[in-house]
Amino acid sequence: xxxxxxxxxxxxxxxxxxxxxxxxxxxxxxxxxxxxxxxxxxxxxxxxxxxxxxxxxxxxxxxxxxxxxxxxxxxxxxxxxxxxxxxxxxxxxxxxxxxxxxxxxxxxxxxxxxxxxxxxxxxxxxxxxxxxxxxxxxxxxxxxxxxxxxxxxxxxxxxxxxxxxxxxxxxxxxxxxxxxxxxxxxxxxxxxxxxxxxxxxxxxxxxxxxxxxxxxxxxxxxxxxxxxxxxxxxxxxxxxxxxxxxxxxxxxxxxxxxxxxxxxxxxxxxxxxxxxxxxxxxxxxxxxxxxxxxxxxxxxxxxxxxxxxxxxxxxxxxxxxxxxxxxxxxxxxxxxxxxxxxxxxxxxxxxxxxxxxxxxxxxxxxxxxxxxxxxxxxxxxxxxxxxxxxxxxxxxxxxxxxxxxxxxxxxxxxxxxxxxxxxxxxxxxxxxxxxxxxxxxxxxxxxxxxxxxxxxxxxxxxxxxxxxxxxxxxxxx
Numbered sequence: 001x002x003x004x005x006x007x008x009x010x011x012x013x014x015x016x017x018x019x020x021x022x023x024x025x026x027x028x029x030x031x032x033x034x035x036x037x038x039x040x041x042x043x044x045x046x047x048x049x050x051x052x053x054x055x056x057x058x059x060x061x062x063x064x065x066x067x068x069x070x071x072x073x074x075x076x077x078x079x080x081x082x083x084x085x086x087x088x089x090x091x092x093x094x095x096x097x098x099x100x101x102x103x104x105x106x107x108x109x110x111x112x113x114x115x116x117x118x119x120x121x122x123x124x125x126x127x128x129x130x131x132x133x134x135x136x137x138x139x140x141x142x143x144x145x146x147x148x149x150x151x152x153x154x155x156x157x158x159x160x161x162x163x164x165x166x167x168x169x170x171x172x173x174x175x176x177x178x179x180x181x182x183x184x185x186x187x188x189x190x191x192x193x194x195x196x197x198x199x200x201x202x203x204x205x206x207x208x209x210x211x212x213x214x215x216x217x218x219x220x221x222x223x224x225x226x227x228x229x230x231x232x233x234x235x236x237x238x239x240x241x242x243x244x245x246x247x248x249x250x251x252x253x254x255x256x257x258x259x260x261x262x263x264x265x266x267x268x269x270x271x272x273x274x275x276x277x278x279x280x281x282x283x284x285x286x287x288x289x290x291x292x293x294x295x296x297x298x299x300x301x302x303x304x305x306x307x308x309x310x311x312x313x314x315x316x317x318x319x320x321x322x323x324x325x326x327x328x329x330x331x332x333x334x335x336x337x338x339x340x341x342x343x344x345x346x347x348x349x350x351x352x353x354x355x356x357x358x359x360x361x362x363x364x365x366x367x368x369x370x371x372x373x374x375x376x377x378x379x380x381x382x383x384x385x386x387x388x389x390x391x392x393x394x395x396x397x398x399x400x401x402x403x404x405x406x407x408x409x410x411x412x413x414x415x416x417x418x419x420x421x422x423x424x425x426x427x428x429x430x431x432x433x434x435x436x437x438x439x440x441x442x443x444x445x446x447x448x449x450x451x452x453x454x455x456x457x458x459x460x461x462x463x464x465x466x467x468x469x470x471x472x473x474x475x476x477x
Contacts, residue, residue, distance in 0.1 A: 004200040004238065006231045007208060008166050009158035012173055013151050014183045015127070015191040016059045022126045022150035023050030023093065023278075030189050034132075034143040042126075042148030044088035049277050056150040057281060059182035060100050060124050061291055063152060066176050066298055067119050069104030071288065076280040077124075081271045086129035086142050094125035094153075096272040100281065107300075108168040117169050118157030125151050146190075158197065158208070163227040167220050170194060175299040175322040184363065193218040198230045200238070209234070210244040214251055214258060226251035230258050302327055310340040319348055325362040332369035333376070342376045350393040358397075366399025375403040383407060384414050385464060416463040418470065421454070424462065425470045428453040439475050447471060 021028050024041035041048045064071050078096040104119030129147040133140050154173060160166050174192055178185040185192045199211035214230060217223045229251075234244050249258040297305075303321040306312050310331075312320070320330050326347065333343045351372075355362065375396065379389045384407050392412065395401050407413055415421065428450060429436050439446045447468070454467050 003203060004231075004235050005203045005205075006161050006227075007158045007199045007201060007211075008160035008162075008227060009197045010154075010156045010160070010166060010169065011195040011197070012154040012156075012170065013127075013193050013195075014063070014154065014173075014177050014185075015189075016056050016150040016152060017181070017183050018053055018055045018059065018150055020053060021148035022053050022056055022124070023148060026148065028149055030186075030191075032145055034141070034145060037145045038147070042088070043144060044090070044147075050093065052278065052281065053150060056124060057100070057283070058287075058291060059150075059180075060122060060152045061283065061288065062180050062182055062295060063154070063177065064101035064104060064122050065292060065295055066180060067104035067106050067122075067154075069101040069119060069122060071101050071283065072098065073283045073285075073288075074098070074280055075100045075123075077275040077278045078272045079275050080125075082269075084128060085140070086131050086144070086147070088129065088144060088147055092125055092128065093275055093278070094272075095123035098280075099123035106169060106172055108165065108172055110162070110164050110168050115159075115165065117159045117165075120155045120157050122152055122154050125153060127151050158199075163224045163231070166196065166227055167224050170220060170223060171322070172299070179299055179302075179324045180296055181324075184361075186361070187218045187220075190216075190218060194223060196223065196227055196230075198227055198234070199244070200231060200234045210246050212244065212246065212258075213248045215248055215261065217251060222251055222253055225253070225256055226258060229256060233258065296324070310334060310344075312340060312344055316341075316344045316348060319352075320344060323362050325365065329365065329367070329369055329372065333372040336369060336373035337377050339376055339380065342380065343372060346372060346376055346389070350390040351397075354393055354397050360397075365397070367397050368399065371396050371402055378404050378407065382414055382416055382463060384412060385460070387460060388412050388414065391460075412461065414463050415458060415461045416466055418466055421458070421462050421466050422470050422474075424454050424457045425450075425467065425474055428457060429471075429474055436475060447475075450475070 018028050020026060021042055024039050026037045026039050026042055029037065041050055061071055075095060075098045077093050080092040080094045080096070081090070082092070083090050099121045101122035102120070104122065106117050106119060108115055108117060127146050127149040129142055129144040131140055132143055156169065160169060174185050177183040177192065183191055187193065194217050196214040196217060197211045198214065199209035201207060201209040212230060212234070214226050217226055230249070237244055247263050248261045250261045251258050299322050303317050306317040306321050307314060320326050330343060330347055334340050337343065351367070354360065375389055378384055379386055383404065388407070392403060392406060395406060396403060432453065435446050435449060450471050451464065451467055454471070455462055
């Protein structure tokens with residue numbers, strides 16, 4: 001790969017969190033019974049007239065404001081003609097020559113280096129339905145609940161040159177859409193997904209190579225793996241004297257390869273023409289001014305504020321600032337117990353571990369800021385150890401439980417009585433004479449062995465500071 005460099009552009013599709021679909025009043029909700037949120041309009045019946053959801057226009061404009069894009073006060077919809085079985089109209093309503101937004105930018109950081117990624121355009125469109133292929137059956141089913149769901153497509157300039165840059169750009173966009181409240185960003189549900197256009201060229205060349213499009217990548221890990229594989233595949237082709245074919249490819253995560261899906265269409269293949277049923281989208285000066293004034297705090301601004309106001313290290317602040325729900329939990333807890341580093345440690349340790357293990361959505365966490373603040377306080381006071389704090393976290397995540405009451409009710413309070421601890425320490429030292437002699441002979445790392453044995457003897461309730469103090473005294477004598 002040393003003789004080639006990659007050129008990568010991303011097309012990111014974001015489901016907008018409006019209550020209804022883009023051109024009709026059907027509910028815009030995920031997980032309902034198949035074909036229950038469908039009407040004549042989103043089913044593509046002849047003779048119906050679509051009506052634009054104005055909230056979707058606001059959400060699209062808010063995304064444009066977040067990336068400093070130019071918002072066109074006058075835009076219009078077009079019909080993008082192609083046939084798929086899950087597209088009931090046989091065309092998609094999108095925007096082509098007159099999109100809502102153009103010429104934005106987003107700054108990313110990879111390995112400590114900043115880079116500006118241009119954003120070509122942000123346009124609105126409606127989504128297709130969903131094909132379902134029951135395993136073991138020779139049939140395919142179509143669920144039209146998703147047909148007509150409002151989308152924005154964020155098209156980047158081909159400014160990225162590695163899979164790492166592509167993932168950094170995606171993560172930054174994802175944090176923005178969630179912070180703006182315009183999408184839940186759920187990648188497993190398809191609310192945030194991307195197509196990656198990948199090509200390579202001789203290093204230093206300004207001529208673009210033939211690109212392939214990787215479709216519907218719905219996790220950061222898959223984006224990285226798919227792009228890395230595609231760069232390697234194209235490089236091998238050119239080194240063997242073969243040509244890269246312009247086509248659409250799918251990523252097979254199980255085998256970590258990309259597979260040809262179909263020939264890649266160009267814009268002319270879609271036969272765009274202005275939609276005759278929809279009037280142009282006009283945005284007033286008053287609307288635009290109102291959206292600007294009510295923009296939520298964006299992740300980058302929140303990151304800078306967390307580092308300045310709460311004195312968090314950048315690595316911690318990045319994780320907390322990227323998610324508005326975690327950020328709110330953190331700030332509300334710190335206002336109750338102003339030990340920001342200790343609150344952050346609980347969130348980035350046991351809280352994130354529970355979120356990952358249980359597959360939880362940060363928007364639906366039942367852990368209250370009051371419980372989080374109280375947990376930090378009782379650990380600081382010595383009522384419980386940090387270890388016990390981590391162990392009771394699953395109970396706190398269920399909601400309605402306050403840590404101090406729970407600890408006292410279940411007999412989990414930390415033992416700091418030096419007499420009781422010294423008795424346990426003496427018992428452990430006497431039971432392990434060889435290890436005690438080795439420690440006295442210079443193998444001081446054995447202290448962790450003794451601490452572990454004492455904690456086991458006292459069922460994890462002993463105050464670690466007192467344990468270490470008494471062990472040092474008795475083993476040193």
